[in-house]
Amino acid sequence: MQLGIRTNPSNPWILQEKEFNSQHLEKLEAVMCQGNGYMGVRATTEEHYVGETRDTLIAGTFDRFNGEVNELPNLPDVTEIEIEINGQVLDLNQGHVSDYLREINLKNGLLTRSFTWTVAEHSYRLKFERLVSLANRHLVISRVNITPLDGQAVVKVKSGINGQQTNNGSQHLIEGDKRLFDGTFMQMLTSTNESKINMAITTCHKFNTADNHVIKQQMKIGRRQVFFKFTDIIASRATLQFTKYSTLVTDRDNDFQGGNLSALRQFGLAMLKIESTKIFDEQLAATTTAWQQLVWNYGKLQIESSDADDQVALNFARYQLAVSTPAHDHRMNIGAKGLTGEGYKGHTFWDTEIFILPYYIFTKPKVAKSLIEYRYLGLTGAHRKAQDNNYEGAQFPWEASWPSDGESTPVWGAADVITGRAMKIWSGFIEQHITSDVAYGAMEYINATGDDQFALDKVYEIVLDAAKFWASRLEYNEKADRYEINDVIGPDEYKEHINNNAFTNYTAKWTLQTAIDLYKALKTNEPRKFSELNQKLDLDLCYQLWQERVNKIYLLQPNADGVIPENDTYLSLKTIDLSKYKSATHVGGIFNDYNLDQISNIQVTKQADVLLLLYLFEQKFAAKDKRTNWNYYEPKTTHDSSLSLSIHAVLASDLKMPDKAYELFQRACQIDIGPDMASSNDGTHSASLGGIWNVVVFGFGGIRLLGKTLRIEPHLPKVWTKLSFEIFWQQQRLQVTINKRHLSVKTLNATESVSFEHRGQQYRLSENESVIIGL
Incomplete structure (x- = not known):
């Protein structure tokens, strides 16, 4: 598979960048985005660059600005850290950079960046690590190591909370109180303009120096900013290490039980005081465990392929869905760009029901149920939209934000x-x-x-x-x-x-x-x-x-x-x-x-329509309808929507066109991690990521829900020797394994028997029973 992001041949859970390129900032920010379904933090570097998009988004915090439609506001940034070494401000466009490596570990969401920076005839080794915790959804942690390699260094650091973020120029937040607690914990309060959601962002730093000396911090307050400045002198080959802990909380959070701003302030502060007592490695272990228990233990999926990047693409898709799915709160749903960027303003589309919901139905039904509850809560807005259009019943919005808000689609678009x-x-x-x-x-x-x-x-x-x-x-x-x-x-x-x-x-x-x-x-x-x-x-x-x-x-x-x-x-x-x-x-x-009027008069299709x-x-x-309509519509389809390739790949698999199905599958995988280095600037493509799983399980794995019947008729690509995955069916867990010769289906800790259909024959399995079927 041709990718624009490097992978580690020995580890299908790693995405890498081995050379800093300031022209590709936004792509990497989205692809390496961290999150936990509550919060998404783009993988911006600690230092600033022209062309970056620093986004911190919290699910469900929609706000309007100056009459525009609802969008998720870009919240105060806690990842920015300004570093100056011997009078040189860290900027990788200056000096010489060697041994550069940035990578995201999809297994636990750890983002690391390390490099040697040579400037003004001196070299320094820097390493940055960042977590958005899955063990505590309000927590962001960064650890920084600075090591001068050829002489003593004077290091100056500015780090805190920067509330000067906007959504492409729209400022959604009202500046609130800024203060320091116990000489250590800085906090900024803010609220959204129209929806009046209160937020508290709290930050502190913990230091680890070679001789355990105390580093003094000086608090500074600016417009929409609160930060510490500190200076340290580091001996040659010694390391200054500091860890930055931040909590972000809102009064819309369903785990916040207080009723006023003072309670919210204490909620975030008390949480930070507890979490900051745990060292970075302890926090990493906790979030690694949470990822395994909450994500990877469900819907296990393993591919054996001559192209190792097929497995990487599946791991990436599932990681991104976990980052962007607000499984904690049924008042929220999945945005078309998830929580990875400002594209589509954080709005929910039909993407959820047709392209993403199947993944959760078959791997984590509890989450699927929550996503449907969101639509139930949206009936109020759907009724209002129907009434506004002189219809009855529930007319669901094309773009949805907060469930009761109804239609959230902008009126005007591109030129x-x-x-x-x-x-x-x-x-x-x-x-x-x-x-x-x-x-x-x-x-x-x-x-x-x-x-x-x-x-x-x-x-x-x-x-x-x-x-x-x-x-x-x-x-x-x-x-x-x-x-x-x-x-x-x-x-x-x-x-x-x-x-x-x-x-x-x-x-x-x-x-x-x-x-x-x-x-x-x-x-x-x-x-x-x-x-x-x-x-x-x-x-x-x-x-x-x-x-x-x-x-x-x-x-x-x-x-x-x-x-x-x-x-x-x-x-x-x-x-x-x-x-x-x-x-x-x-x-x-x-x-x-x-233009669109002219395109409307041409036999050209943006994405699967009749084929969907x-x-x-x-x-x-009739079975022949698939082939006839494929032959007619696929040549006329430009696949200009990220929703298109996965549907076509499943159909190609059904039609026993394995080479075409595999080609379309790989193209779908390349939408976000492929060679187009501008494809994901506004965020990754949630529906496409769900679609990748659909191709593997529904297309190559042959799973199909036909009414209340489960059918399994696999079609492995030629380059795959084995596919194994787990699904839930009728509240029982099944393990499906497919190779070139056999289909194996096994129940895992089943409490009731389950049945499925294969090539017109019915099979029924009891607890821990399996069947092997020749292909």
């Missing part, structure tokens, strides 16, 4: 290449398949886990409310005696204001039919719950509308060649040579030649 004017972002208005996606993801969780109580408590209401929206959204075509859905955007966002997008219409019908089935089942089997929901949603009236309309929803049918039209007009549009756009190094190259429909609902289509 039109032809007109030079800002283009309107229509997704928040007319990309409506998100409502079906939310219902689909929630039902996939129920089908895979059998969590009937959660279904009764929350999931069924989500689906019924979504169906209520669709019933009101349908438009009756009297002449054709059918219901249509006009003026929408489907998954292919290169087609705006189109009528009857196939994916949207099919999934709307699925939602209505699912609601009809739930109505009947609840009325018969759960009369008390039915009565509650009937009173809340007027289900009896809804049921009549659903029955009248569900079979009259217009579903686009295959043409004479078997091609399902993407929308009413797609197949009649002109075709052009797309080869240069499909082979381009950077995505979106077509916008160098056409066939992937999610394969039981509703």
Whole structure:
């Protein structure tokens, strides 16, 4: 695999940078980002450089600035450390740098950077280590070693809390009190402008010198800053070591029980006083254990491949998902860029339900459940959006932030290449398949886990409310005696204001039919719950509308060649040579030649649309439909969305095109860690990272959830000799192992028997039972 990030051939958990390059700062900041689901801290260097983006983001702390849409505010920075040695300010663009190594250990999130810096005829060895703890989600720790190699050195350090951060110029934070406690612990209070979330950031330093002498610190306060300055004289070959501890807390945190700002201040301060008594190595051991227990013990996955970087890519994807998933709080969800950057303002999209939720459903169902609870909490905002658009039920926002806030999509976006004017972002208005996606993801969780109580408590209401929206959204075509859905955007966002997008219409019908089935089942089997929901949603009236309309929803049918039209007009549009756009190094190259209005009149597709429909609902289509529509749509797809390659890779695997599937898999892996050194500047691609796991487990591993049936039909790539992974199915843990000759399925500590299907044959396994099937 061609990567832009170095890997360690002997350790698939390491990503490296072996040469400092100030042109690639943002890529490395995102790829080596540290976090724990509560907080994400980009891997900026301690010293400043032009072109860096210093981001510290806390999940759920959304705020508006000057009438703009909600976004996660960039919080005060605790990673900055300014170092001056013998009058030379540390700057790797000056002097000579040797033995440079920066690496992130994906196993435990440890970020290290070490190098020898030669400047003004003297050399110094520096080493930086940083942790964002998974054992205590509020804690950030840095350890710094400075060693002069050829003479005594006078070292001056400035380190503290810098609140002068912005979101591309927007300042979300109001300056608050700054003070020092016990001569050691500095603290800055701040709050968000509009959402009024209070925050306390507290920092201290602990020193370790060769002769244990005391280093005096002088506190300084500036505008939106509080920091210590200290000076030390280091003998040749001696080392000055100091550790910086910081806690970040907000009054939105679900582990904060206080009720006022004073309590919040003490919450952060008391925590820091405890955590700073533990040396760095003790903190590293604690977070390493937490990573193993909370992340790596679930969904174990091992690849044996001639390309060792395949395993690295999987480890990276799972690490990044853990960094950005707020598993601690169901009021929060996963942003399109996670917590790795300001891209998409921290907003949640359909990415969660279609591309990320499957990973958690099958590896850590408790997290999947939390992500669905977020959508349940979002019903208030979804109702408001429906009402604003004169619809009924729950119309889920295209971009979601705090669950009750409703639609959070910006109105204006990038410049039109032809007109030079800002283009309107229509997704928040007319990309409506998100409502079906939310219902689909929630039902996939129920089908895979059998969590009937959660279904009764929350999931069924989500689906019924979504169906209520669709019933009101349908438009009756009297002449054709059918219901249509006009003026929408489907998954292919290169087609705006189109009528009857196939994916949207099919999934709307699925939602209505699912609601009809739930109505009947609840009325018969759960009369008390039915009565509650009937009173809340007027289900009896809804049921009549659903029955009248569900079979009259217009579903686009295959043409004479078997091609399902993407929308009413797609197949009649002109075709052009797309080869240069499909082979381009950077995505979106077509916008160098056409604007979106022109692209709307060309048979070009941004990402899987009809093919996504066939992937999610394969039981509703003949087997040959996959191949026919692949042959038609894949050549017309530019894969300009990071969501596209993984879906195509799974389908290619299903279609027994192993070489194509593997090529697409590797391209998906390269989106963030590949050779494009600008691809992740605004943050990594959460949906693509979930998609990488989907390719391995659903594509190559052959796992498929078909209703309430688990099917396993693997298709290993030629370069892989073995694939082994664990999944949860019906609350039981399965180990699946695949090699060139056999499929092995084993239950692990099962309390009930489980069944699966392979090539039309049913298999049932009891506790700790296994079966080996020839391939």
